[in-house]
Amino acid sequence: MIARGKSMKHLTFTIVVFMFSTTATRGDEVNQIPLDQIWALRMPGTRNIGELETDKPPRSEHGALVVELHRALARAHVEGKDAKAAFAVLGTGLEALRQAHAVLVEKKELRETFPSDSEVSVVFFSYSFGSYVQIHEAQRRENLIEIKYRFTPHKVKEMTAHVAIIPLGTLARGDFEVSIIQMPMEKRFIDGGFKPIEPDVAQQVVSGSFCFSVQ
Numbered sequence: 001m002i003a004r005g006k007s008m009k010h011l012t013f014t015i016v017v018f019m020f021s022t023t024a025t026r027g028d029e030v031n032q033i034p035l036d037q038i039w040a041l042r043m044p045g046t047r048n049i050g051e052l053e054t055d056k057p058p059r060s061e062h063g064a065l066v067v068e069l070h071r072a073l074a075r076a077h078v079e080g081k082d083a084k085a086a087f088a089v090l091g092t093g094l095e096a097l098r099q100a101h102a103v104l105v106e107k108k109e110l111r112e113t114f115p116s117d118s119e120v121s122v123v124f125f126s127y128s129f130g131s132y133v134q135i136h137e138a139q140r141r142e143n144l145i146e147i148k149y150r151f152t153p154h155k156v157k158e159m160t161a162h163v164a165i166i167p168l169g170t171l172a173r174g175d176f177e178v179s180i181i182q183m184p185m186e187k188r189f190i191d192g193g194f195k196p197i198e199p200d201v202a203q204q205v206v207s208g209s210f211c212f213s214v215q
Contacts, residue, residue, distance in 0.1 A: 086208065087207075124165075
C-alpha cells in the first residue's frame with residue numbers, strides 16, 4: 001500500500017523504538033521483529049522508552065522530548081484530513097528521538113534520501129484519539145518494511161497520542177518502501193460492544209506509508 005505523497009503513515013502517551021539488524025534478505029524471507037526488542041511506553045511486552053532520556057525533571061516519567069512530542073501530536077489533528085505520512089531519520093535511540101522531535105515539533109524539513117551504510121530509523125506516529133494505537137507486528141522482506149498496528153479501546157474515556165521510532169540498522173543502497181497496515185480490532189472488543197475503526201477514520205489519525213532511498 002503506497003503512500004500519501006513521496007513520503008508513503010495524557011500523559012497516557014506511547015513511544016516505541018525497536019531494534020532490527022539489516023542483514024540482507026533474499027527471496028521471500030521475512031525477518032520478524034519480536035515485541036521484546038521494542039522500547040515503548042505502556043505497551044504490553046515491550047521495554048520502557050522513558051529510559052532513553054536521562055535528564056527528566058524530578059519524579060517525572062518523561063523528559064522534554066517526549067512531552068513536547070505529545071503536545072505537538074495532540075494539537076496536530078485536523079478533522080477531515082489524513083494524517084501526515086510517517087518518515088525516516090538518521091540515527092537510532094536517543095538521536096533518532098531528537099530527529100523526530102526536530103521534524104514534528106520544530107517543523108524542520110524531513111529528508112527522503114540517506115547516505116549508504118548509515119543507520120536509519122522510521123518514525124511512526126498517531127494523533128490524539130479515543131483508542132490506543134498499538135503496533136501488532138513489524139517485519140522486513142528485502143526492501144519492504146511492514147508495520148502492522150491495531151486500535152485497542154480505552155478502558156476509560158480519554159485521548160492518547162502515539163509515536164514510534166523504529167531503527168532499521170545500517171542500510172545498503174536501494175529504494176525502500178515502508179507500508180503502514182491497519183489490522184482488525186480484536187474480536188473480544190467487538191464482542192464487548194466496541195465498534196471497529198473504519199479505514200477512512202484511521203487515515204486521519206495514523207501516519208501513512210512512505211518511501212525513502214539510500215544512495
